[in-house]
Amino acid sequence: MTERPPLLLVDAPSLYFRAFFGIPKAAATAPDGSPVNAVRGFLDMLATLIRTRRPDRLVCALDYDWRPQWRVELLPSYKAHRLSPTGGEVVPDELVPQVPLILEVLDALGITAVGAAGYEADDVVGTLATTQPGPVEVVSGDRDLFQLVDDAKPVRLLYCGRGIAKLQDCDDAAVQGLYGVPAxxxxxxxxxxxxxxxxxxxxxxxxxxxxxxxxxxxxxxxxxxxxxxxxxxxxxxxxxxxxxxxxxxxxxxxxxxRVARDVPLAELDTALPPAPADPDRLLALAEKWNLAGATRRIVDAMSGVRG
The missing domain is CATH 1.10.150.20 (5' to 3' exonuclease, C-terminal subdomain)
Structure with a gap:
């Protein structure tokens, strides 16, 4: 029997931060000059993942709380060095407006993006990796997610510490090889x-x-x-x-x-659509923000999975 295609769980903040710092702002701008490097890079990463991993399900996990109070109460130093003077996370000014745009494009594509109050993207990934049918492939540059690797289900970590082009496809043996401990x-x-x-x-x-x-x-x-x-x-x-x-x-x-595995999530559609959910809105976004190439590449990747 042929194994079912994987559920691809994407740690979205990990990828869009990587895209923002990996692509020069001047190389990806909207017609009004606004940088869209994080958006373009994120979409291209997703397109590559869809084309190479060929998932039938895909969910992008979001940080609704990058520094949950329950973790801070246990360990006040947790991410304290990332606090801005106003109490939020230190995020580059030119990245801030790109995150809602990424979510707009994902919505027009019909790709599910989900977060939960009081939890990080890691916790959403951990919960879905635990509760959704396998096989599961987790995409992140966060080493903490090595703990989710589970050969029995299976759950693998596609670690992108060196970029999407150099993914480390990690099972339990790979984790032991890297760190000398089981996942x-x-x-x-x-x-x-x-x-x-x-x-x-x-x-x-x-x-x-x-x-x-x-x-x-x-x-x-x-x-x-x-x-x-x-x-x-x-x-x-x-x-x-x-x-x-x-x-x-x-x-x-x-x-x-430890990544939470019991985050309260509403029922969600994990299916990767073969075509955009709202092609007219996607076209409008692509034209407004100079994303025609990136949106074409991800739409082609989506259609290719079922092709």
Missing amino acids: EAYADFAALRGDPSDGLPGVAGVGEKTAARLIERYGSLAGILAALDEPGSGFAPGLRAKLLAAGGYLAVAPTVV
Whole structure:
């Protein structure tokens, strides 16, 4: 029996930030001079993904809350370095108006985009990866999503840290090859190692190799912490002292790092349409914003999946 085509779950902020910084603003402008580099780049990334992965379902996940209060209450440093003076996320001024335009184009195409109050795009992806039928392919440049990889379902991460043209198609063996831990242990590993990009301090003096070695020996962060009080558990005195000193952080960090898998989402249509839902509106948007080439490429990719 032929395996069903995948559900493609796209971490939209990860891609449109990458597009904004990867394409010079002067190279993609609307007739009035407004930059549309993030929009054009995002659409071209989607077109490439649709053409090469040939999904029959596609959902773009959105950040309705890039720094959820429930995570901040557990760990005040979470993404604190990204706060603007007004309290929001630091986002380039020329990217801000492009995000609603991306959503307009997706709506005209008929591609579902969804977010949830109090949750990040990662959490929406995690919930859909857990609740929707497989196979699932997650597209993101966020390393936290390695934790979603699941060979049994299967769920794979198409990691775009080096760009869409150089995707790393990751199963559990790939995660182990990269970090020395299985995907199911990645959140504990990340909590131990820390991640400055998310404001996670980690355990002082514990890097990737030590974190992986501890996970390999004790199975999980809970197993590591339980072993600290056991005689003959094999911890070097210095490492044991570091782990005990970080006890407060380690009590909350895994919950902060773990992607939510139970976000309350309304019923949604995951099907990738073979043609735009509103071709007239799509044409109007393409003309107004100088997106004719990008919209043509994604429409061609959509029609090619069923061709």
